[in-house]
Amino acid sequence: MAKRAGVSASTASIAFSGVGSISEATRERILRAADELRYFGPDPRARSLRQGRSGIVGVVLEDRVIHSFRDPITIAVLDGISQELGNENGGMLLLTSTGMGESSIQSAVFDAAVFLGCSPRLTRSIEVMRQRNIPMVAIEGQHFDGVLSVALDNREAATRLAQHVYDLGHRDVAVVTLPMDAVRELRALTEVIVADATTAVSMERLAGAREVYPKLGGYVAANSSSDDGFAAGLLALGGAGGGWRRPTAIIAQSDLLAVGVIRAAESLGLRVPGDLTVVGFDGARIEGLSDHDLTTMVQPATEKGRAAGRAVTELLAGGHPPDAHFTCTLHLGTTSAPPA
Amino acid sequence: MAKRAGVSASTASIAFSGVGSISEATRERILRAADELRYFGPDPRARSLRQGRSGIVGVVLEDRVIHSFRDPITIAVLDGISQELGNENGGMLLLTSTGMGESSIQSAVFDAAVFLGCSPRLTRSIEVMRQRNIPMVAIEGQHFDGVLSVALDNREAATRLAQHVYDLGHRDVAVVTLPMDAVRELRALTEVIVADATTAVSMERLAGAREVYPKLGGYVAANSSSDDGFAAGLLALGGAGGGWRRPTAIIAQSDLLAVGVIRAAESLGLRVPGDLTVVGFDGARIEGLSDHDLTTMVQPATEKGRAAGRAVTELLAGGHPPDAHFTCTLHLGTTSAPPA
DNA sequence: GACGGGAATCGAATCGATTCGATTGCGATT
DNA sequence: AATCGCAATCGAATCGATTCGATTCCCGTC
Structure with missing residues (x-):
């Protein structure tokens, strides 16, 4: 000593x-x-054992770091969390829920956890943390007992957005969805995939759109990126012959995907919105879309993070904060118009 | 029990x-x-006390989370680190070296630290960690004893880039630099600022450029972002009357800044590269620059992260890995050309 | 049948602090 | 002068595991 x-x-x-x-x-x-x-000063490890507090908040990502960080929504959420937590307390511990990563969730030192997306994959980890009395907050995703939820009106928002497309007169519409499960590859959207889906956000947004277009079909993107949107867009627009009709509108489940779809359309010689209406979701101001102003549902991403950060703080202080709900607002841009 | x-x-x-x-x-x-x-399974806190290992690697950012995450280089580096560390071991703990954040660096639980940039601000934290036998790796930035360094040939690369501009025939050149110290606001570049600078990367790149243009002046941007580049670009291009001559080339210290400068130039009615040559630094493929292919020095960002990750792993295993050095390669794009 | 060797198990010490109850000492109160 | 109260300090217990040395037990060998 x-x-x-x-x-x-x-x-x-x-x-x-x-x-x-x-x-x-x-x-x-x-x-x-x-x-x-x-x-x-005291050894952090010993201190944290005795006090039962380390000052660390675990942030559980659904994706590999690189994918998460390329998504402007995730970044905004992380920023919101860190704003509320402040630097003084400790830091954010980045963890991933992919595959074996689970083990690290169960063996890492932290006082509270924030899930960015919450799928059945986390079931066991959640049970462990519940047993250890570690406060948990989930930003979107499936609901679990004991996990405070910060939610978005994905379904209703998706309905409103689809309704907008419908009101413009579009009847041949396709969707490009976010990944629906752990499989990360471009696929045609089938009912089997929908039935087995584990990613709540994608399902909610799809369900919302199907309120307006009950039989809405399309493609599942490999990831939420402009490149993956491009690939999905090519498939959706370049379809086979036969009775097939090219859609006059594409509903993308994220702005990044939408940007890719627009690129795909333009590479096929289609004009947006003249020949094709494209709408997104998120309201992420994406640079590189200089010529267009994307029609999209704007979500309060930073606010979601802030709400999660505040909730964590309160939970650690012994409080019982309520669930939080946020709503999206429709942004009418220049990428949606009546069909030709 | x-x-x-x-x-x-x-x-x-x-x-x-x-x-x-x-x-x-x-x-x-x-x-x-x-x-x-x-x-x-065992309580992580107790386990980490007894074993002296927590599986956590601290990553010390120089900026607020939001700024760091908006920088593609930082993201690539983080991804590289996480690739080498793997998910299994634990996770990356994000810390910031801004202001009071220091306290959290000294009181947080982690086994090794990676500094993204390394300034005198960290002196005390480094001493603490050295005393506690915590391996440290610095990606760029000032050299400290006991801190393994992963470096980039910033100075030489900046010289090569400036030489390219010089060879094209430019003689009236301005620079838009990255922040030189903790002050985060747009300022004219003065020798006082240079003398007191604490950010090694900015200084090295400036020194490199001055090998070619000894009296190179310009502006210090508030941050590495396209918007800050835009602001700096407006000042650099819209200068006062008198004997002042508008530069025919602008050297930006990052690609994000360069993109902003290009936007500023175009908003002033200047053509790139017809009326103005703009070069960047980093080689970050930035979307939203669709019309241009930026001339820039490409750095192996992910590789830097990987090298740091490997070094951490080896250091924790008791090894003595050597310092790492990386070099940039000149990418000739379409934003540089001889002056009109 | 005694002995050596190895596997399975247990007890006690340790990691480095924090915390709680007990003790000491000193000045103020009556 | 005895008592009370309060501040300062100390000892010992505790947090929840891991680890090392000791002990037991069993089996094979000579």
Whole structure:
């Protein structure tokens, strides 16, 4: 114990933490001695064991880091969380829920967890954390008992957006969805996939759109990126012959996908919105779409993160914050118009 | 101790960790008992105290989370780090070195640290970590004893890039630099700022350019973003009257800044590269620059992250990996041309 | 049949703090 | 002068595992 240096044992703890009464004299003596012995305050590991607090908040991503970080919504959410947590407390521990990553969720040191998306894959981890009394907050995704939820009106918003497309007069419409499960590859959207889907956001947005277009079909993108949107767009627009009719509108489940779809359309010589209406979802201001102003549902991403951060803070303080709900607003851009 | 359930005490540890010999019978008995008692393996905090390992790698950012995440280079580096660390081990703990954040660097639980940029602000934290025997790796930035360095040939690369501009015939050139210190606002570049600069990357790139243009002046951007580049570009191009001559080329210290400068130029009615040559730095493929192919120095960002990740792994295993050096390659795009 | 070797198990020490109750000492109160 | 109260300090218990050395037990060998 580097602390004996001065004189005492447990008094040093008081000198460093400032909790408890201590004379100014000993305090200084202890700090000076610590300085000479190059002791820089308590060991974080021991401290966290004794106190049961580490100051770390775990953030569980659904994707590989690189994919998550390329998504402007995820970044905005992370920023919102960190805004509310502040730097002082500790930090955000990035974890992923992919495959074996689960083990690290169960063996890592943190006080509270925020899930960015919440799928059945997490069932066991959630049980573990519940048993350990670790507060949990899920931003979107499936509901679990004991997990505070920060939600978005994905379904209703998707309906409103589809209704807008419908009102413009479109009847041949296709959808490009976000990944529906752990499989990350471009596929035609089948009812089997829908039935087995585990990604709540994609399902909700699809269900919302199908309120307006009950038989809505299309493609499942490999990821939420402009390139994956491009690939899906090519398929959706370049379809086979026969009785097939090229859709006059495409509903993309994210702005990144929408941007890719627009690129695909233009590469096929189609004009947006003249020959094709494209709508997105998210309201992420994506650079590189200079010529267009995307019609999309704008979601309050940073606010979601902030709400999650606040909830974590309250939960750690022993409070019982309520679930949070956010709503999207329709942004009418220049990428939607009546069919030719 | 939930473990007594079965029978023993320390044997349970063996049952869970798999280290040591144990009969298949007791092992199963213990695991079954644990399951019934809803015991899900050892407490991470206690485990990390005893073992002196938590599996967490601290990543120290220089900026607020939101700024760091908007920078494609930072993201690529983070991805590289996480690729090498793998999910299994634990996770990346995001910390910031801004202001008071230091305290959290010193009190957070982690086994090794990676600095994304390394400024004098970190001096004390580095001393603390050195004393605690925590391996450190710095990606660019100032050199510190005991901190393994992953470096880029910023200076030489900047010289090569400036030489390219010079060879094209440009003599009236301005620079738009990255932030030079903790001050985050747009300012004219003065020698006072240069003398007091703490951000190694900016200084190196400036010094490199000044090998070719000794008196190179310009503006210091508030951050590395397209918007900040736009603001700086407007100032650099819209300058006062008198003996002032509009530069025929602008050297931006990052691609994001360069994109902003191009936007500024076009908003002033200037053509790139007809009326103005713009070069960047980084080689980040930035969407939204569809019409241009930026001339820039391409750096191996993901590779830097990977190297840092590998170094961390080796250091934690007790090895002594060498410093790493990376070099940039000039990409000749369509934004540089001889002056009119 | 005694002994050596190895596997399975247990007890106790340890990791480095925090915390709570107990003790000491000193000045004020009556 | 005895008592009370309060501030400062200390000892010991605790947080929940891992680890090391010791002990037991069983089997094969000479």
